[in-house]
Amino acid sequence: MNELSVSHLLGIKDLTREDIELIFATAEQFKEVINRPIKKVPSLRDITIANLFFENSTRTKLSFELAEKRLSADVLNFSASGSSVSKGETLIDTVNNILSMKVDMVVMRHPHPGAAVFLSQHINSVIVNAGDGTHEHPTQALLDAFSMREKLGDLAGKRVVIVGDILHSRVALSNALCLRKLGAEVMVCGPATLIPKYIERLGVQVSYNLREALAWCDVANMLRVQHERQDITYFPTLREYTKHYGLNATVLNELHKEIVIMHPGPINRGVEISSEVADGDYSIILNQVENGVAIRMAVLYLLASKSQLNFKNN
Numbered sequence: 001m002n003e004l005s006v007s008h009l010l011g012i013k014d015l016t017r018e019d020i021e022l023i024f025a026t027a028e029q030f031k032e033v034i035n036r037p038i039k040k041v042p043s044l045r046d047i048t049i050a051n052l053f054f055e056n057s058t059r060t061k062l063s064f065e066l067a068e069k070r071l072s073a074d075v076l077n078f079s080a081s082g083s084s085v086s087k088g089e090t091l092i093d094t095v096n097n098i099l100s101m102k103v104d105m106v107v108m109r110h111p112h113p114g115a116a117v118f119l120s121q122h123i124n125s126v127i128v129n130a131g132d133g134t135h136e137h138p139t140q141a142l143l144d145a146f147s148m149r150e151k152l153g154d155l156a157g158k159r160v161v162i163v164g165d166i167l168h169s170r171v172a173l174s175n176a177l178c179l180r181k182l183g184a185e186v187m188v189c190g191p192a193t194l195i196p197k198y199i200e201r202l203g204v205q206v207s208y209n210l211r212e213a214l215a216w217c218d219v220a221n222m223l224r225v226q227h228e229r230q231d232i233t234y235f236p237t238l239r240e241y242t243k244h245y246g247l248n249a250t251v252l253n254e255l256h257k258e259i260v261i262m263h264p265g266p267i268n269r270g271v272e273i274s275s276e277v278a279d280g281d282y283s284i285i286l287n288q289v290e291n292g293v294a295i296r297m298a299v300l301y302l303l304a305s306k307s308q309l310n311f312k313n314n
């Protein structure tokens with residue numbers, strides 16, 4: 001198979017295992033390209049991509065922009081802050097105005113779950129979800145699974161624990177869906193108040209005890225507490241959260257085994273992860289960021305090919 005089954009990347013939910021394998025195989029080729037002295041290929045020449053960020057981002061925004069530039073696309077960047085969104089313009093009007101400038105693909109981050117799906121139903125352009133509220137963050141899950149596979153080989157039967165604020169995390173949902181499709185075993189761990197009630201329906205185990213979860217796993221993906229999405233208090237104090245769910249060198253050393261440590265960023269050092277663990281030998285946090293560019297190049301390239309954008313425009 002050399003074509004995706006989808007025309008947009010809205011969530012991992014829509015991808016088949018074959019889609020994920022195709023994205024990984026394509027990303028491997030692009031990873032080789034971006035490590036060459038000349039890092040650019042003409043694959044998306046004359047294609048215009050708009051990056052619409054209605055919510056803050058560092059990694060995802062820069063990574064998509066770099067991926068697009070490495071593929072020789074023309075790039076438009078839009079941030080909601082400082083735009084006419086503050087004057088009451090709707091999402092559809094904002095996007096339609098941008099699309100009338102002949103944009104072929106839209107990469108969008110938005111605070112509302114379902115915003116990317118909504119856009120795909122109303123806009124005649126290829127849509128890539130760069131994170132929609134608490135719903136999905138598909139390219140993060142793809143780069144996470146790609147990075148795990150690079151480190152551990154085939155993920156079938158590998159045990160991955162996702163620790164922290166699962167309730168508000170699009171990374172947790174997309175990771176769980178992606179890893180289950182690849183045959184990995186998944187556990188979530190955190191305070192009961194931050195674990196969604198029906199998470200087991202995804203074939204995911206639940207633990208409320210960090211030490212037990214770490215003893216079980218091959219990989220620990222540590223998440224930050226998403227204070228910006230919390231309107232009530234879910235645990236007594238941050239100090240107590242760190243005491244029970246923070247990963248530090250003492251906890252890691254007690255395991256007497258090597259596990260892979262991951263974090264999607266941004267890190268709250270000293271809260272969910274200590275600096276010595278984040279920067280330590282088991283951490284692949286910066287590999288995740290590096291792989292993000294190759295994964296996003298693969299996603300953009302495959303979606304453009306699926307819609308034949310690179311043939312229409314060249």
Ligand code: CP
Nearest residue numbers: 057058059060264265
């Ligand atoms: N991992 C991630 O989505 O980071 P940003 O919010 O900085 O894009």
